[in-house]
Amino acid sequence: MSDVVEFLERMGRDAQLSRASVNELEHVMASTGLDLTLQDAILSEDSSTLKALLGIATHCAMLAPGEEQEEQEDEGGDETPEREDETSRSASSAWS
16 A cells, blocks of 8 residues: 555656656556556546555544533633723723
């Protein structure tokens, strides 16, 4: 798998290689020793076949805060403006 990843990274770094024709890519890949099925998947730009051959699976996860966390955030958010108001009042009364 690392050979495939290295080759794809090389394609991404090398502007000439990323714009190369299919024949040029075939010639370059022949020297890498990649499996022919992997080479075909790369040449045909078939990402689903490439993922299957490499055993890559897509995982998705989502995290959401619990109700207690949301309540604490709401309570914490209300305290901050009060403190700012008290500070403003103290500063304005000091100047009066």
